[in-house]
Amino acid sequence: MAVKVMIPTPLRPYAGRQASVSVEAQTVGEALDALTGQFADLRRHLYADGGRLRSFVNVYLNQEDVRNLQKDQTPLRDGDTISIVPSIAGGRSC
Amino acid sequence: MPETIEKTKHAAPAAPVSLSKEEVLRYSRHLIMPEVGMEGQLKLKQAKVLLVGSGGLGAPLALYLAAAGVGRLGLVDFDRVDFTNLQRQVLFGTSDVGKPKLEAAKRRLQDLNPEIQIDAFETKLTSENALDLLRPYDIVVDGTDNFPTRYLVNDAAVLLGKPNVYGSIFRFEGQLSVFGLADGPCYRCLYPEPPPPGLVPSCAEGGVLGVLPGIVGSLQAMEVLKLILGNGDPMAGRLLLFDALEMTFRELRLRKNPDCPLCGSNRTIHQLIDYYEFCGVRGEEAPPPSVEVPQMGPRELAERLKRGENIFVLDVREPHEYQICNLGGILIPLGDLPRRVQEIDSAAPVVVHCRSGARSAQAVDFLRKAGFRRVWNLRGGILAWSDEVDSSVPKY
Numbered sequence: 233m234a235v236k237v238m239i240p241t242p243l244r245p246y247a248g249r250q251a252s253v254s255v256e257a258q259t260v261g262e263a264l265d266a267l268t269g270q271f272a273d274l275r276r277h278l279y280a281d282g283g284r285l286r287s288f289v290n291v292y293l294n295q296e297d298v299r300n301l302q303k304d305q306t307p308l309r310d311g312d313t314i315s316i317v318p319s320i321a322g323g324r325s326c
Numbered sequence: 327m328p329e330t331i332e333k334t335k336h337a338a339p340a341a342p343v344s345l346s347k348e349e350v351l352r353y354s355r356h357l358i359m360p361e362v363g364m365e366g367q368l369k370l371k372q373a374k375v376l377l378v379g380s381g382g383l384g385a386p387l388a389l390y391l392a393a394a395g396v397g398r399l400g401l402v403d404f405d406r407v408d409f410t411n412l413q414r415q416v417l418f419g420t421s422d423v424g425k426p427k428l429e430a431a432k433r434r435l436q437d438l439n440p441e442i443q444i445d446a447f448e449t450k451l452t453s454e455n456a457l458d459l460l461r462p463y464d465i466v467v468d469g470t471d472n473f474p475t476r477y478l479v480n481d482a483a484v485l486l487g488k489p490n491v492y493g494s495i496f497r498f499e500g501q502l503s504v505f506g507l508a509d510g511p512c513y514r515c516l517y518p519e520p521p522p523p524g525l526v527p528s529c530a531e532g533g534v535l536g537v538l539p540g541i542v543g544s545l546q547a548m549e550v551l552k553l554i555l556g557n558g559d560p561m562a563g564r565l566l567l568f569d570a571l572e573m574t575f576r577e578l579r580l581r582k583n584p585d586c587p588l589c590g591s592n593r594t595i596h597q598l599i600d601y602y603e604f605c606g607v608r609g610e611e612a613p614p615p616s617v618e619v620p621q622m623g624p625r626e627l628a629e630r631l632k633r634g635e636n637i638f639v640l641d642v643r644e645p646h647e648y649q650i651c652n653l654g655g656i657l658i659p660l661g662d663l664p665r666r667v668q669e670i671d672s673a674a675p676v677v678v679h680c681r682s683g684a685r686s687a688q689a690v691d692f693l694r695k696a697g698f699r700r701v702w703n704l705r706g707g708i709l710a711w712s713d714e715v716d717s718s719v720p721k722y
């Protein structure tokens with residue numbers, strides 16, 4: 233299935249500065265694998281050690297949080313949109 | 327529905343809530359629309375709203391809520407106005423620079439609407455004072471810019487059973503929701519834990535596009551009005567994502583997390599905690615956990631360069647930062663360093679700098695691990711260079 237993965241602003245530097253990336257996948261997990269296969273730097277921002285999705289990063293299939301669906305196993309349909317939504321706090325710099 | 331009206335009718339008849347002739351004129355654009363009307367305007371007049379943070383989000387929030395006639399507006403902030411605020415914090419003017427934000431805010435808001443009460447709390451919101459500060463108010467608005475305070479505001483609002491109108495911004499992207507309504511999710515349902523400091527975003531990627539907080543703060547103000555008026559569909563259970571560059575508003579569904587440690591059925595959080603510890607930062611001013619690396623002060627570097635020493639000055643900021651100001655160093659952004667490391671002259675001593683010294687410390691650590699022996703971090707970066715060596719170099 234061809235799906236679109238929306239990349240949030242803070243993660244765009246690790247995804248070739250793109251706002252969205254199209255991937256081919258059957259499940260949400262496969263789609264994220266395809267994405268991080270393409271952009272290796274993205275991986276450590278999305279997953280904690282041990283391969284669990286970080287707790288300040290949520291993944292939505294269309295409008296629904298995949299935690300409320302079948303998580304990684306959630307099946308995809310052609311034209312679905314996956315959104316990666318990390319928590320943001322403000323525009324501070326260090 | 328008109329619960330507040332009922333209350334006023336039966337409460338002390340000596341001082342019924344009503345609008346003066348001046349207020350009727352002031353609020354006439356509200357009064358002539360049925361969705362507000364006299365009933366709604368009196369609700370606004372009796373409403374008590376606490377704004378946490380008087381920055382980018384707080385500015386439009388305070389201005390619009392004051393203008394709309396919210397009867398009592400509390401502001402919590404301990405900062406002073408500085409020049410970098412003026413690009414987006416429209417509550418303040420150039421003549422306010424250096425003054426406490428709340429002093430400037432109160433004057434501006436009281437001029438905008440002398441009919442309302444402004445409570446200025448010139449303090450940092452802490453686990454010790456949060457419950458007392460929030461308690462007298464009906465609605466809390468989160469206009470803060472850091473994770474510890476966001477979790478603190480959320481937890482205090484949930485513990486007190488008050489709605490928390492949430493807005494957050496980053497560069498050109500914003501989020502909006504309403505947390506803490508009965509049966510609705512809270513911020514922890516959405517994000518159980520904050521990001522560890524220093525992960526995303528890194529300091530190279532900060533910044534806020536000027537108008538963005540105006541948009542998100544105005545959306546928050548609109549949600550506040552709707553909650554007070556009891557009109558429309560509040561954003562509870564929904565997360566709005568706004569992308570200013572693409573000019574898109576997307577909406578995601580939020581659900582209460584049954585396992586939420588704060589608002590779930592088996593909640594484990596019954597009081598406020600240490601939010602700096604929770605977020606992995608010790609105090610607002612604590613620098614991000616940076617690596618221990620050899621440092622060189624700006625004066626020493628300046629003298630050695632002046633003596634004509636062959637020092638490789640490496641600038642690890644981003645190209646757009648180099649355009650603001652530079653020390654004539656070779657630019658290799660931190661993220662590009664691993665694949666461009668051969669561009670560095672390993673025969674010469676290397677001094678690495680960034681804006682403040684945090685990114686360059688990471689670069690020095692990387693270079694030492696890559697085998698560089700004579701490599702130093704410029705202590706305090708461009709900011710310290712401007713202070714100690716050349717004041718013509720602008721700070722940003």
Ligand SMILES: [Zn+2]
Binds near residue numbers: 516587588589
């Ligand atoms: Zn919750």
